[in-house]
Amino acid sequence: MVIAVIADIVGSRELGDRSAAQRALDETIAQVERDRPLAVQPLTPTVGDEQQGVYRELPDALLSLLMVQLRLPEGLAFRFGVGIGEVRPVASVHGELADGPGWYAARAAIETVHAREQRAVPRTRTWIVGAPGQDEVMETVIAAS
Structure with a gap:
């Protein structure tokens, strides 16, 4: 099992300079990976405002995503779907x-973030979904995260 992550840029359509924002995102992700190389595949732009990454363990993914979010410059943020x-x-x-099911779960997680972020305080930015067939231990870990 692995951890698939989909990240999208919060408010990407309202950014004044999308290219500059993407450079800042790329630099932030690269710096986090240099400091703590936890990803099997670091967050990489795919299409539009979306990025995808893969991690071996849930704690690795959550630590990496937290470090990315904390290091982003003012005015930039991601929302994350973790599958x-x-x-x-x-x-x-x-x-x-x-x-694969990990990506389907990550898509379901990011859709949950989209649905919940407007009504939660503080706003929801990350959600975790397990693909069908997870063992009891992983179900417990997901529930506790």
């Missing part, structure tokens, strides 16, 4: 595509 489950590559003429 626990298998991830696998799918062959494509464009290279390998990320797929």
